[in-house]
Amino acid sequence: MNAFVVRPEQAEHVALTGGSAFRLLADGADTSGALGANRLTLAAGTDGASPHHHARSTEAFYVVEGAARFRWAGPGGVRTETVRAGGLVVVPPGTVHAFGAAPQRGAELLVVLTPGIDRFGYFRALGRVRRGEEPFASLLPEQERYDVHFADPAGWGEPDAD
Template sequence: MTDNTLRALVVPADAAEVVDLPAGGAFTLLADARDTAGALGANQLTLGPGREGAKPHYHALSTELFYVLNGAMEFLLGEEVATVTKGGLVVVPPRLPHAFGAVPGVDADLLAVLTPGVERFGYFRQLARIQHGLEPFDGLLPEQERYDVHFVDAADWQSMRSSR
């Protein structure tokens, strides 16, 4: 007897939506909460050398996992900064402010998994429009609860990133 509610999600590489970012970057949208019955959301993020991945923010409800597939990433984790290279893993618990970007002069590729999942594909599409200069960043502010992305002061992170 087969339980129809027990189904694996398979996302072939050519079936994933790719959202282009400047400087050769991209979000590859792999799984949203609706695809996993709310268990998780997953995407791959490719960043050009030194490109910003995310401004400082926290998730009130979810844990976020990052696995560096290639290159090197800088992570702001609370008040600490960590550089993580290919094969490294970072797990960020709920409410811990964090940010990330490719190390200056190095491109990077990472897998990001958020659990429990939140419908966030729209968030990534909007971020791409912002990075391409088609929308202002402030347009994301009313969406913080919806996407469980709560932005915090970015001054120290921006200062550290720009001083390199």
């Protein structure tokens, strides 16, 4: 892999809904599998991802602006924490997690997954699902390919207060 730069105008924009969007920065193929990176803009109170896990990748979320609410399964049940700008959340492989913008606040997240897997196709498909152009079920056959394994949302309930 050679060093490379992705300028803001070069990053692919994938619209979600309500002003939320991905900026695709680097895919696994771009980094010889070292990492994948995107910037995610979430409108206030918007869901970023429902419960899921990655079997092979660690996912790191740096909160650039605003505040995001993270939930993950661990000993003792589901934990919820709101993280403000400047905070970092690291989710190891196999940990079921979900996230979104905090209520009443938007969030800008830099998301890095390592090792990098080619996930840009997943983010494009997710955009189509979020915009109502495709059903969620269209993502189910792609779980292994993109290392995004959906969990049953039952039992996650409403987020606890921090």
